[in-house]
Amino acid sequence: MVRQVSTGGAAEPVVPRPAATVLLLRDAPDVPAGGTPLQVFLQRRVAGMAFAGGMTVFPGGGVDPGDTPDPSRWAGPDAHWWGRRLVCEPELAGALVQAAVRETFEECGVLLAAPPGGRTTVDPVLAGVLSQGREDLVARRRTLADLLAATGLVLRADLLHAWARWITPPSNPRRYDTxxxxxxxxxxxxxDAATTEAVEAGWWHPAEALDRWQDGEIELMAPTLRTLQQIAEFPDAASVHAAAARRVVTPMIPKVRRDGSRIVVVIPGDPEYANAVDHLRPGGRRP
Incomplete structure (x- = not known):
């Protein structure tokens, strides 16, 4: 990240740091009456964190120097394919995919990797090795590529689809291109919820999370809000994941505006974009 510098008394916006976030999906084992099975994993971040403290978010984080992929430990679409998909250079695209897999493992214990040509189910022996490997990743004692090589696993890039690319507004002192x-x-x-970056974590039906946000019980950033609103329209995990494969990914800086009691996320091209702001809280409980 580049520090702010003064230019004639005005601060230059911070250069966004590349980051990856994962909508980890499943179908709930028990479906509420009249509901749909779709659930997404959400975490409420520790309040004192420098970025998005106290916010409820999807798992994820910034790209690290160790997120350089090892092609020999990679299965699925390659970095060049991802570069075209994500509208960026192949080197960055590969690092973003690697970061997505690493962060999901660090924060949730779910590893999107498998033996070459094998299944992603983790046997008890390998689970013990990976548990220690997870601690090493969090402590930055080793990289994901190191762990994959040591366990004989390959990263399964084919298990990921791109949904969107959001850039933190320029007014924020910490910015990410996620x-x-x-x-x-x-x-x-x-x-699981075994991460020091969150005070709680678990599976949510999108509509439930949106209701809790509207009632002021949780806080959501604009990209999280917009994404939950979008996926709430789908019946199950497979349909969301399939839709992601068909989406056009365009870098966007989101803003928000009020529409009565609702907060609406707007993007470039929206007629109200110029009058929108970077962040708003719900205005009390719904009538």
């Missing part, structure tokens, strides 16, 4: 991916939890794996 690709939102979708992924369905592989059979035999479970997401």
């Amino acid at each position: 690709v939102f991916f979708t992924a369905i939890v592989p059979a035999g794996q479970e997401a």
Whole structure:
């Protein structure tokens, strides 16, 4: 990240840091009456964190120097394919995919990797090795590429689809250029809340999260809000994941505006974009 510098008394916007976020999806084992099975994994970040403190978010984080992919430990679309998909250079695209897999493993314990040509189910012996490997990744004692090589696994880039690319507004002192991916939890794996970056984590029906936000019980940033509103229209995890494969990914800086009691996310090209702001809280409970 580049620090702000003074130019004639005006601060230059911070250069956004590349980041990856994953909409980790599943179908709920128990579906509420009249509801749909779709659930997404959400975390409420520690309040004192420098970026998005106290916000409820999808798992993810910034690209690290160690997120350079090893082609020999990679299965699925390559970095050049992802570069075209994400509208960026192949080197960055590969690092974004690698970061998405690493962050999902670090924050949720779900690993989008498998033996070459094999299944993503983790056997008990490998689970023990990966548990220690997860701690090493969080402590930055090793990279994901190191862990994959040590376990004989390959990263499964084919298990990810790109949903969107959001850039933090220029007014924010910490900015990210974040690709939102979708992924369905592989059979035999479970997401957990074993991360120091969140005070709680779990599976939410999108509509439930939106209701809790509207009632002021959780806070959502504009990209999270917009994404939850979008996926709430789908019945199950497979349909969201399939839709992601067909979406056009365009870098966008979101803003928000009020529409009565509702907060609406607007993007460049919207007639109200010039009058929108970077962040708003819900204006009390719904009538």
